[in-house]
Amino acid sequence: MSRIAVLGAGAWGTALAVSLARRGGHELCLWAHSPAHAEELADTGENLRYLPGFILPVDVEITPRLNDAIDGAAVILCVTPSQNLRSVMEQIASHLKPTQVLLSASKGLEEKTFLRMSQVIAEHADGNPIGTLGGPSFAQEVAAGLPTAITIATDDPLLSTRLQHDFSSPSLRVYRNQDIPGTELGGALKNVIALAAGIVAGLELGNNAAAALITRGNAEISRLTMACGGRRETMAGLAGIGDLVLTCSSNLSRNRTVGVELGRGRKLPEILASLNGKVAEGVRSTTAALGLAARYGVEMPITEQMAAILHDGKSPRDAIRDLMSRPGRTE
Secondary structure (H helix, E strand, O other): EEEEEEEOOOOOHHHHHHHHHHHOOEEEEEEEEOOHHHHHHHHHHOOOOOOEEEOOOOOEEOOOOOHHHOOOOEEEOOOOOOOHHHHHHHHHHHHHHHHHHHHOOOOEEHHHOOOEEEHHHHHOOOOOOEEEEEOOOHHHHHHHHOOEEEEEOOOHHHHHHHHHHHHHHEEEEEEEEEOOOHHHHHEEEEEEHHHHHHHHOOOOOHHHHHHHHHHHHHHHHHHHHHHHHOEEEEHHOOHHHHHHHHHHHOOHHHHHHHHHHHHHHHHHHHHOOOOOOOOHHHHHHOOOOOOOEEEEEOOOHHHHHHHHHHHOOOOOHHHHHHHHHOOOOOO
């Protein structure tokens, strides 16, 4: 039996804790940032704020104390919002043991530095093994035990195999790969395209437009991913097209939902306030994606239009018009 610390008691962190508990064979600790939230989780046995309707098994330890959570953990699963990960790593860095595995399940980019989550972790970990988890995986469905396939990426094949075994269950099929940049960028950049897909739905532009948006979105994600050292085959797998299609096509997608409301004419601050503390990672990742694109000289027209809508007040209809009127080119 190994101890796994799940850092982050949002919907996704809670779902992973429930899935790991259902699998059995692990000692589990779920860390909540807020003491009040940790107390609420312990008292009710349910994450009423972020994932209501799913009972946390009684053997999942809940704590608001970071050092208690990671103490003795073989695997530290980081599931915080991307913009909060650096703060968490700063707090635990001096307490890490060299053998502890740091596995990121946060799908985003740091806004100011444009860093992937594994890069943020590496800045605060002294040689610890690092990996990332990706793929099409809505928290509600993972918590419900519906069949889901994900991928875990590490540089070490033996570690990948170990983590594959630790997370696999009858309802969670785990693949492995060695492409950390591709797995992370697929998970982060698909949120930007999901915002745009939501706008297409909110404007009622039809299925043709939605399919074109997803396809061309995958093209620009792939260009940037390969420029950053990722692999094209990763973009054709679970962390690439799998996660992209899921996030762009379902009403369970938070980023798509934000896009739908933008397409209907609501303002971004009002939409974000209505999420009640939940995070739409694509809003922040759009800026970081454009920063990376500029650094590597990669063209990302959909992402550029999303940034103009989010941060410059551009009309969604004007953004669609500008995309449709771009000069003709080969595919």
